[in-house]
Amino acid sequence: AQSVTQLGSHVSVSEGALVLLRCNYSSSVPPYLFWYVQYPNQGLQLLLKYTTGATLVKGINGFEAEFKKSETSFHLTKPSAHMSDAAEYFCAVSITGANSKLTFGKGITLSVRP
Amino acid sequence: KAGVTQTPRYLIKTRGQQVTLSCSPISGHRSVSWYQQTPGQGLQFLFEYFSETQRNKGNFPGRFSGRQFSNSRSEMNVSTLELGDSALYLCASSPGTESYEQYFGPGTRLTVT
Numbered sequence: 001a002q003s004v005t006q007l008g009s010h011v012s013v014s015e016g017a018l019v020l021l022r023c024n025y026s027s028s029v030p031p032y033l034f035w036y037v038q039y040p041n042q043g044l045q046l047l048l049k050y051t052t053g054a055t056l057v058k059g060i061n062g063f064e065a066e067f068k069k070s071e072t073s074f075h076l077t078k079p080s081a082h083m084s085d086a087a088e089y090f091c092a093v094s095i096t097g098a099n100s101k102l103t104f105g106k107g108i109t110l111s112v113r114p
Numbered sequence: 115k116a117g118v119t120q121t122p123r124y125l126i127k128t129r130g131q132q133v134t135l136s137c138s139p140i141s142g143h144r145s146v147s148w149y150q151q152t153p154g155q156g157l158q159f160l161f162e163y164f165s166e167t168q169r170n171k172g173n174f175p176g177r178f179s180g181r182q183f184s185n186s187r188s189e190m191n192v193s194t195l196e197l198g199d200s201a202l203y204l205c206a207s208s209p210g211t212e213s214y215e216q217y218f219g220p221g222t223r224l225t226v227t
Binding site: 032034036041042043044045046049051090092094101102103104105106107 | 118147149156157158159162170172204206214215216217218219220221
C-alpha cells in the first residue's frame with residue numbers, strides 16, 4: 001500500500017520569500033506523484049505531476065517539484081511567494097495510471113505575510 | 115471545455131435519512147472518482163467508476179454506494195446518514211485510460227444534524 005507524509009500542518013512565509021512544502025511517500029512500486037492546491041470553499045486544482053522521465057517537474061503559477069527516489073521525496077517549491085499563494089496544499093500518490101485512486105497527505109496550509 | 119460539476123453544492127440532512135449527490139465529468143472523460151474530505155481524516159478515496167463499472171473501492175461501509183450512467187455522469191448515495199458523514203464530497207474525473215491527472219469539481223458540502 002502507498003502512503004504520503006506531509007510534515008507540519010502550517011507554513012508561514014513572507015511575500016517574496018522561498019516557499020518549500022515537504023512531501024515524502026511510501027510505495028512498493030514506482031509511484032506517480034501529484035501536488036494539488038485547494039482554495040477556501042473550492043475543489044482541488046492540479047499544480048503539477050510526476051509520472052516518468054524528468055525528475056524536476058514544473059507546474060502552474062511558478063511552482064516546481066523534484067522527484068528524489070533515494071529520499072522518497074517530492075517537495076514543492078516556489079522561488080518567490082505571492083499573497084495569492086495562500087491556500088492548502090496536498091501531495092498525493094498513485095501507483096498506476098489507469099487506476100485513478102489517489103492517496104493524499106494530510107495537507108499543509110500556506111500563509112503568506114505581507 | 116466545461117469543468118466537473120457537482121450538485122447540489124450544499125445540503126443539510128437529518129441523521130437516518132439518505133442522500134444522493136451528483137457529478138458530471140468533463141466531456142469525454144470516462145472515469146469518475148469520489149472522495150470524502152473531513153478535518154479529522156483528510157481526503158479519503160470512496161470509489162471509482164469507469165464505463166459504468168466500479169473499478170476500485172475504498173474502505174467505507176456499505177452505506178456508501180455509487181453508480182455511473184452511460185453518459186459518464188455519476189451519483190453517490192449515502193443511506194442511514196450518521197453525524198460523522200458530515201463532510202465535503204469531491205468528485206474527480208479523468209479520461210481513465212493511462213491518463214494520470216484527475217480534475218476535481220467544487221464539491222458538495224453535506225451537513226448531517
